[in-house]
Amino acid sequence: MGAEFVQFSLTPMLIGALAAIACALPGNFLILRRQALIGDAISHVVLPGIVVAFLLTGTVAALPMLIGAAGAAVVAVVLIEGVRRLGRIEPGAAMGVVFTTLFAGGVLLLEQSDTSSVHLDVEHALMGNLESLIWLGASGWGSLADPAALAQLPPELGRMALVAAIIGLLTAVFWRWLKIATFDEGFARTLGIPAAGVGFGLVITSAVAAVAAFDAVGSIIVIAMFICPPAAARLMTNRLGVQVAWSLGFAVLSAVLGYVLAGYGPLWLGATGAVSAAGMIAIVSGVILGLACVYGPHRARQGAAAEPAGR
Amino acid sequence: MTGLLAALTLQAGYNATLVTLGAALLGLAAGATGTFLFLRKRALVADAVAHATLPGVGLAFLAMVALGGDGRSLPGLLIGSAVTAGLGLLVMEWIARRTRLAEDAAIGAVLGSFFGLGVVLLTVIQTMSAGRQAGLEGFLLGSTAGMLFQDGLVIAAGGTAAVLATWLLRRPMTLVAFDPGYAAALGYDVRRIDLAMMGLVMAVTVIGLKVVGLILIVAMLIIPTVTARFWTQRAGRVVWIAGAIGGLSGYLGAAISASAPALPTGPIIVLMAAGAFVLSLFFAPVRGVLASALRHRRFQARVHRRQGLLALARHDPIREPFTLRLLRREGLIRPDGVATDRGRAQAARVLREERRWAEARSLHQDTGLTGRYDGLTPIEEVFTPDEIAEIDRRLGRPFAVPGGV
Numbered sequence: 001m002g003a004e005f006v007q008f009s010l011t012p013m014l015i016g017a018l019a020a021i022a023c024a025l026p027g028n029f030l031i032l033r034r035q036a037l038i039g040d041a042i043s044h045v046v047l048p049g050i051v052v053a054f055l056l057t058g059t060v061a062a063l064p065m066l067i068g069a070a071g072a073a074v075v076a077v078v079l080i081e082g083v084r085r086l087g088r089i090e091p092g093a094a095m096g097v098v099f100t101t102l103f104a105g106g107v108l109l110l111e112q113s114d115t116s117s118v119h120l121d122v123e124h125a126l127m128g129n130l131e132s133l134i135w136l137g138a139s140g141w142g143s144l145a146d147p148a149a150l151a152q153l154p155p156e157l158g159r160m161a162l163v164a165a166i167i168g169l170l171t172a173v174f175w176r177w178l179k180i181a182t183f184d185e186g187f188a189r190t191l192g193i194p195a196a197g198v199g200f201g202l203v204i205t206s207a208v209a210a211v212a213a214f215d216a217v218g219s220i221i222v223i224a225m226f227i228c229p230p231a232a233a234r235l236m237t238n239r240l241g242v243q244v245a246w247s248l249g250f251a252v253l254s255a256v257l258g259y260v261l262a263g264y265g266p267l268w269l270g271a272t273g274a275v276s277a278a279g280m281i282a283i284v285s286g287v288i289l290g291l292a293c294v295y296g297p298h299r300a301r302q303g304a305a306a307e308p309a310g311r
Numbered sequence: 312m313t314g315l316l317a318a319l320t321l322q323a324g325y326n327a328t329l330v331t332l333g334a335a336l337l338g339l340a341a342g343a344t345g346t347f348l349f350l351r352k353r354a355l356v357a358d359a360v361a362h363a364t365l366p367g368v369g370l371a372f373l374a375m376v377a378l379g380g381d382g383r384s385l386p387g388l389l390i391g392s393a394v395t396a397g398l399g400l401l402v403m404e405w406i407a408r409r410t411r412l413a414e415d416a417a418i419g420a421v422l423g424s425f426f427g428l429g430v431v432l433l434t435v436i437q438t439m440s441a442g443r444q445a446g447l448e449g450f451l452l453g454s455t456a457g458m459l460f461q462d463g464l465v466i467a468a469g470g471t472a473a474v475l476a477t478w479l480l481r482r483p484m485t486l487v488a489f490d491p492g493y494a495a496a497l498g499y500d501v502r503r504i505d506l507a508m509m510g511l512v513m514a515v516t517v518i519g520l521k522v523v524g525l526i527l528i529v530a531m532l533i534i535p536t537v538t539a540r541f542w543t544q545r546a547g548r549v550v551w552i553a554g555a556i557g558g559l560s561g562y563l564g565a566a567i568s569a570s571a572p573a574l575p576t577g578p579i580i581v582l583m584a585a586g587a588f589v590l591s592l593f594f595a596p597v598r599g600v601l602a603s604a605l606r607h608r609r610f611q612a613r614v615h616r617r618q619g620l621l622a623l624a625r626h627d628p629i630r631e632p633f634t635l636r637l638l639r640r641e642g643l644i645r646p647d648g649v650a651t652d653r654g655r656a657q658a659a660r661v662l663r664e665e666r667r668w669a670e671a672r673s674l675h676q677d678t679g680l681t682g683r684y685d686g687l688t689p690i691e692e693v694f695t696p697d698e699i700a701e702i703d704r705r706l707g708r709p710f711a712v713p714g715g716v
Binding site: 031034035036037039040044083086087088089090092093094095096097100101103104105107108111112122123126127218220221222223224225226227228231234235262266271273274275276278279280281282283285286287289290293296298299300301 | 349352353354355357358362402405406409410411412413415416418419420421422423424425426427428429430431433434435438448451452526527529530533534536537540541573574575577578579581582585588592598600
C-alpha cells in the first residue's frame with residue numbers, strides 16, 4: 001500500500017470518485033424531475049459530439065471534445081423537443097428516435113474517419129478505461145509534495161476536478177432556483193425564476209458532467225453514475241439537501257469500492273489480472289441502489305405505506 | 312455502385328445475402344413488435360432490456376467454456392442474453408412497483424448497472440482466453456462479417472416466430488395499450504399480456520444482437536413505429552406499416568453495408584430507418600408536418616372566408632388583409648372592396664346559414680346537435696331537410712344582400 005498504490009491506484013480512484021460526484025449532483029435533480037432518461041440520451045450523444053469535434057479539429061484535446069459533446073447535447077435536446085412537438089409523439093419515443101440516430105451517425109463517422117493515429121475507438125468510448133489514468137511520475141506518498149512529480153499527474157485528474165468543482169459551485173449558487181423549479185415549476189415562474197432556463201441549464205450541466213466522466217468510465221456507465229447514487233439517496237430521506245449529501249456519499253463509495261474490487265477482487269479470488277473498473281463501479285452503485293430499495297427508510301411511495309405526510 | 316446493386320439484388324455473395332435477408336426479417340419483427348411498446352408508452356424500457364443482454368452473453372460464454380464447449384455458439388449466447396434481459400426486466404418492474412422511484416429511474420439504473428456487469432464479464436473473458444478472440448464485442452454494435460448459415464437460420468426462425476406471435480396477440484395487446492382498465496374488465500389478465508409483450512420485445516432484442524447490436528436495437532423497435540404513426544391513425548395498420556418500414560430498412564441497410572468497407576451494419580440500418588422517419592415527419596399525408604400545415608391553412612381560409620362574407624352581408628368594413636386577399640382572389644369582391652354579384656349571393660348564403668343556426672339553437676336544447684355549431688359545419692349535415700324547412704318557415708322569406716359597401 002505504498003508507492004505502488006500512489007502510482008497505480010490513487011489517481012484512477014480520485015478520478016472515478018470525482019466523475020461520480022460530478023454526475024450524481026445533476027442526477028439528483030434529473031431523477032426528481034422525471035428526466036432520468038435525459039442522462040441516457042446525453043450519454044449516447046456524447047459519442048457523435050466527440051467524433052465531430054475530432055473531425056473538425058483533428059486532435060483529441062480536452063476543450064474541443066468538451067465543446068463538441070456539449071454542443072451535441074444541445075442539438076439532441078433541441079431535436080427531441082422539435083420531434084416531440086412537430087410529430088406530436090410522446091417524449092420517451094422522441095428521445096429514443098433522436099439519440100439512437102445520433103449515436104448511429106457517430107459510430108458511422110468514427111468508422112469512416114481515420115482515427116488510427118489517436119486513441120479514439122468505439123469500445124473505449126463505450127466502456128472507458130479508468131485503469132490507464134495512472135500517475136507514473138509518483139514514487140510514493142512523498143510525491144504529493146513534489147512539484148516535479150505533480151506535474152506528471154494525468155491531465156484528466158485536473159480536468160475532472162475542475163468540472164466537479166464547477167458543477168458543485170453551480171449547484172450551490174442556483175440551489176434555491178433548482179429546488180423550486182424542480183418541485184413546482186408554476187410556482188417558480190410566479191416568483192420570476194426562469195424555470196425553462198433552469199431546466200435547460202441542468203441539461204447542459206449534465207452534458208458537461210457526462211463528457212468529463214466519459215473519458216474515465218465510458219458513455220454507457222455514465223448512466224449508472226447519473227441515476228444509481230441519487231436514486232438510492234432518494235430512498236433514504238425526504239429532504240433534498242440530505243438526499244444530495246447521501247448521493248455524494250454513495251457516489252464516492254461506489255467509485256472507491258468499485259475500483260478496489262476491480263483491481264484486487266480477482267486476486268482475492270485467486271485469479272490473475274483485473275476486471276474493468278468502470279464496470280465494477282456501475283455494479284457497486286447498482287448494488288447500493290438494490291440495498292436501498294430493500295432497506296431504505298423512505299423506499300415506499302408516499303401515501304402507500306404508513307409514512308408521515310409532507311416532506 | 313455495381314457493388315450496391317449486386318447487394319440489393321442478393322448477388323453479392325453468400326454471406327451478404329444471408330445477412331440481408333436476416334436483417335429484413337429482423338426489421339419486420341422489430342417494427343411490428345415495437346408498435347405495442349410504443350402504444351403502451353414504454354418505448355425506452357426496450358433500451359434497458361437491450362443493455363441487460365450483455366452480462367448474459369458473457370455468462371453464457373463462460374458457462375459454455377466451463378462445460379468444455381467452444382463458447383461462441385450463437386444459440387447458447389442468445390439464450391444467456393435472454394436470461395439476463397428477463398432478469399433486468401423483472402428488476403425494473405420490481406423497482407417501479409415496490410419503491411417510489413419512477414419507471415425512468417428504474418430503466419436507467421438497470422441499464423447502467425447491468426451493462427457494467429457485462430463489461431466486467433467481458434474483461435474477465437479477455438484475460439481468460441488470451442490468444443483466442445472471443446469476439447463478444449461484436450454484440451455491442453452488431454457484427455455480421457463471418458456470420459454462419461446456422462446463425463442466419465436462428466435469426467430467420469426467431470424473426471418469423473416473433474412476427475407470428477405478434478399477429479396472434481395483436482388484439483389483446485392493442486386493447487391493453489389503449490385501455491388497460493377496459494381490458495381488465497373484459498377478463499384479460501393485463502399483467503400477463505404486458506409480460507407477453509415485453510417477452511416479445513426481449514425476443515426481438517436477442518435476435519437482433521448479432522445484426523444490429525445491443526446499443527442500437529432499441530432504434531429498430533422505436534423508429535419504424537413512430538414513422539408508421541405518421542401514415543395512419545389505425546392501430547392495426549401501424550403494426551404492418553411499421554413492420555414494412557423496419558423490414559425495408561433492414562434490407563437496404565444490410566445491402567448498403569455489404570457493398571463497401573467501413574460501413575457497419577447496425578448503424579447503417581438505423582440510419583435508413585431514421586431517413587424514413589425524417590421523410591415521414593415532413594411529408595406523410597396523415598400526420599406529417601407539411602400535411603398538417605396545409606390543413607391548418609385550409610381551415611384558416613375557410614374561417615376567413617366566412618368572416619369576410621358575413622361582414623359583406625352586414626355591411627361591416629373588412630380590414631383584415633388576409634380576408635381581403637382571399638375574397639378578391641375568389642372574385643367575391645372587386646379590387647376596391649365592393650362586393651360582386653357572386654360575392655353578394657355567397658354572402659346571402661352564409662348569412663342564411665348563420666340565421667338558420669341561430670334559430671336551430673333557440674329551438675333545440677340538445678347540445679349534441681347544436682353543439683356542433685362552429686360556424687363552418689353546414690346545417691344540412693346536422694339537421695334533416697324537414698327540420699331545416701321548419702327553421703326556414705320561422706325565419707320568414709329569403710332576402711338579398713344589397714349592393715355597395
